[in-house]
Amino acid sequence: MVEVDNQNNMNDKKSKPPKLYLILKIIGTILILAGIALIIVSLAIKGEGIEATRMGYRFGGICGIIFGGFLLYAGFLPLIQKNMIKTQKHIIETNKSDLKDIASDAGDIASQSTKKIATAVKEGLEDKKYCKYCGEAIDSDSIFCPYCGKQQ
Ligand SMILES: [Zn+2]
Structure with missing residues (x-):
């Protein structure tokens, strides 16, 4: 009974991506929004002699957007990989006949070589x-x- 429960738990963990990815998505989104906010603020503030502050805001904003984008991408990695696997499966599915031909050709070549080697060894x-x-x-x-x- 205990073993079965453990297996079920493992299956549950496998089917759901770890919480880390949700955290990455949240932090990534916050960073992007904060970056956009910083750039808006840098455009909105007016005044003499604050050019350096405005540039700092803009630089910080751009960095936030880039870093947030990376985190968001990392957060969506399980979904991206899932779709990549789906795409590969689809490609294999639609080209099954060609792949079978290639496989049987390769098999023929391999079996001929194997025969030659077997004969030589014999x-x-x-x-x-x-x-x-x-x-x-x-x-x-x-x-x-x-x-x-x-x-x-
Ligand atoms: Zn002879």
Whole structure:
């Protein structure tokens, strides 16, 4: 019973992304909004000799928007990856026949190579040599070729 409960808990955790991503989304959104607010303030404030303050506000605002954007992107990563997997599945699904052809071609090539290797290994193990006249594989201790009958 305990084991089953543990498995269920693990499945629940797997199906829901960790809370970290929600926090990233919230902080990212706040930073972007704060950045926009800073830029608006820098445009709204008027007065002599506050050029440096305005530039500071703008710089801070742009940094906030960029950093917030990164955090927001990180927060949406599970969703983005989910969609990427869906897209790949769709591509595989729509190109199944082509992929099958490629797979069977590759299988044919592989099986031919495997046959060649198997034959070579078999001949090596059986201690074969090749007839000087007809080129057939013959036993290394045979005096006459069993294929053409010529003396070795
Ligand atoms: Zn021969």
